[in-house]
Amino acid sequence: MDVQDNLVNSIVDLYKDGNWKEIVDSYHDHPDRNKVLWVFPTEENLKFINQCLLELHCSQILSIGCGCGLLEWIINKFTGLPVTGVEVDSAWWHCKYAPPTFIPLLLTPEEINEDVINLLQSGIETALLFCYFNNRPAFEEYIKHYSGNVMIIIGPGYGKGVHTDPKPFGDVSNDWQLYKWQEVRNSQDFIVFYQKISKN
Numbered sequence: 001m002d003v004q005d006n007l008v009n010s011i012v013d014l015y016k017d018g019n020w021k022e023i024v025d026s027y028h029d030h031p032d033r034n035k036v037l038w039v040f041p042t043e044e045n046l047k048f049i050n051q052c053l054l055e056l057h058c059s060q061i062l063s064i065g066c067g068c069g070l071l072e073w074i075i076n077k078f079t080g081l082p083v084t085g086v087e088v089d090s091a092w093w094h095c096k097y098a099p100p101t102f103i104p105l106l107l108t109p110e111e112i113n114e115d116v117i118n119l120l121q122s123g124i125e126t127a128l129l130f131c132y133f134n135n136r137p138a139f140e141e142y143i144k145h146y147s148g149n150v151m152i153i154i155g156p157g158y159g160k161g162v163h164t165d166p167k168p169f170g171d172v173s174n175d176w177q178l179y180k181w182q183e184v185r186n187s188q189d190f191i192v193f194y195q196k197i198s199k200n
């Protein structure tokens with residue numbers, strides 16, 4: 001069993017115990033952590049997310065490009081809010097080396113389909129989450145169909161030397177106004193809330 005299997009097995013055991021806190025405390029700086037999740041939020045970050053969702057009247061989250069859904073499971077455990085995950089369907093998710101999934105994934109074709117559009121238009125109280133998303137054309141397409149007002153981008157700040165698309169800051173259209181942000185530890189990863197500007 002290699003180091004990566006050990007990491008995944010340990011996280012799965014903690015997941016089965018519902019122990020999200022031990023997962024974020026013990027594995028946030030593990031060298032192989034990106035195999036399951038790019039950003040391990042702190043308890044303070046989870047409080048921040050919960051508070052922003054409350055302030056913005058969101059009662060559920062739709063996470064696009066959620067990977068194996070570990071972040072989404074952690075957010076659900078902390079906030080009690082439903083979190084739905086969308087991933088692009090590929091051979092990866094059906095191969096034996098794929099990581100376990102922590103929430104049920106909605107696997108979609110590259111081209112956005114009706115099931116995803118229905119989720120994107122499931123109500124004003126749905127916040128849209130992108131964590132380390134890296135596909136600008138798909139991002140634009142998701143945004144085009146999204147009918148809510150709250151978008152969360154989690155990703156690396158300018159100094160980190162890691163690329164995502166969209167970036168967390170200064171990388172969305174003028175329709176979106178920065179609401180609040182918080183760093184994850186001192187990792188140069190940021191959780192950034194945006195609110196859609198009403199055009200009435």
Ligand SMILES: C[S@@+](CC[C@H](N)C(=O)[O-])C[C@H]1O[C@@H](n2cnc3c(N)ncnc32)[C@H](O)[C@@H]1O
Pocket residue numbers: 036037038039064065066067068071086087088110130131132133134135138
């Ligand atoms: C860098 S990974 C981040 C995964 C996860 N959010 C995390 O933080 O660990 C980006 C993910 O976006 C997914 N992705 C890329 N294009 C997509 C699309 N059009 N729709 C849904 N997911 C997509 C990829 O399959 C990949 O799992």
